[in-house]
Amino acid sequence: MTESAQSNEGREQIQIAKHSSGFAEDHAGDPNFMASLARGLQVIRAFSEHRRNLTISQVSQTTGLSRAAVRRCLYTLKVLGYVGEDSKRFSLRPQVLTLGHAYLSSTPLAVVAQPYLDKVSEVLHESCSAASLDGDEIVYLCRSAETRIMSISLLVGTRLPAYCTSMGQVLLSQLPRDALEEYFARVRLVARTERTITSVPELRTQIDKVRNAGYALLDQELEAGLRSIAVPVRDGRGCVVAAINVSTHASRASLDDMQTQFLPPLKACADALGSVLLG
Structure with missing residues (x-):
């Protein structure tokens, strides 16, 4: 990975963590806001070109979510086919493409x-x-x-x-x-x-x-x-x-x-x- 790519990746990690740490506070008291869904989407966003295979700890560090929350999100995404696991490292599966296909096709x-x-x-x-x-x-x-x-x-x-x-x-x-x-x-x-x-x-x-x-x-x-x-x-x-x-x-x-x-x-x-x- 080039120095420029590493720098870009670092900025992206900070942005994801900052957004994740603030969403609960921003929507506190909103009975219609589903925090668990928001956490799941944050976990998906933790993966990128330079972060294709991540451990629970790495996802937690990137998103700012607790390890327990990350573990539950990854387990659910794995059951649904959006995430795969190999030797305690997780990666996105092709199934995740369906999330964006509906928007692009419409x-x-x-x-x-x-x-x-x-x-x-x-x-x-x-x-x-x-x-x-x-x-x-x-x-x-x-x-x-x-x-x-x-x-x-x-x-x-x-x-x-x-x-x-x-x-x-x-x-x-x-x-x-x-x-x-x-x-x-x-x-x-x-x-x-x-x-x-x-x-x-x-x-x-x-x-x-x-x-x-x-x-x-x-x-x-x-x-x-x-x-x-x-x-x-x-x-x-x-x-x-x-x-x-x-x-x-x-x-x-x-x-x-x-x-x-x-x-x-x-x-x-x-x-x-x-x-x-x-x-």
């Missing part, structure tokens, strides 16, 4: 976007992706990958911080003002590289620029060597439902190249895709 964008992304990727010989905003993160819905640029694999379901990704900045720029200010008030800006924006005033200025320009162009803010450009996708009512981007290595395309060569086909793709999405 989301028009996820269903129809693939050929559009494939066409852009074929023309530019670079990776093209689509994502939506979920809380403070973007979630990859569809992807056409020419090459692997980042230290982590970007797959359907991958989550990344919105503030330091091109698709994230595009989607943030389309939020209502009050929702955006709430985001600025709670977001924790962590330096992923020396170019990452780490101050709220600077990020606010950047999001304003993205809103006015209609696209976001990021130069190595998420990971060293990674450049990306993104535009919004609007449905039949003109509402932004997702963002699409093209990413490349800094050695293959300058910022000017991305604006002159990548942006036009990316906008054309967003328009074509949006035209088939009903409002």
Whole structure:
């Protein structure tokens, strides 16, 4: 595992543990909130590309849940076929894919976007992706990958911080003002590289620029060597439902190249895709 991947994994562990430790407090007194279900979902989220086989202790450390709670969750998930066990180490089973399949199969964008992304990727010989905003993160819905640029694999379901990704900045720029200010008030800006924006005033200025320009162009803010450009996708009512981007290595395309060569086909793709999405 590279140093960058280890760093990303550490940040993900902290985020999962922080979220897990706070959910019970946030929903204390809510008679309709099922804490046991929330704990089970947290246990599933503990597994990732770099954490495929985990012990009870490791899941407990990652989620912030007690060993007893983790043991019961893993036992239940194992009985249901979502988790397997080998020598006291647990891993996800293919059955877990059914949890996301219902969403992907019922989301028009996820269903129809693939050929559009494939066409852009074929023309530019670079990776093209689509994502939506979920809380403070973007979630990859569809992807056409020419090459692997980042230290982590970007797959359907991958989550990344919105503030330091091109698709994230595009989607943030389309939020209502009050929702955006709430985001600025709670977001924790962590330096992923020396170019990452780490101050709220600077990020606010950047999001304003993205809103006015209609696209976001990021130069190595998420990971060293990674450049990306993104535009919004609007449905039949003109509402932004997702963002699409093209990413490349800094050695293959300058910022000017991305604006002159990548942006036009990316906008054309967003328009074509949006035209088939009903409002």
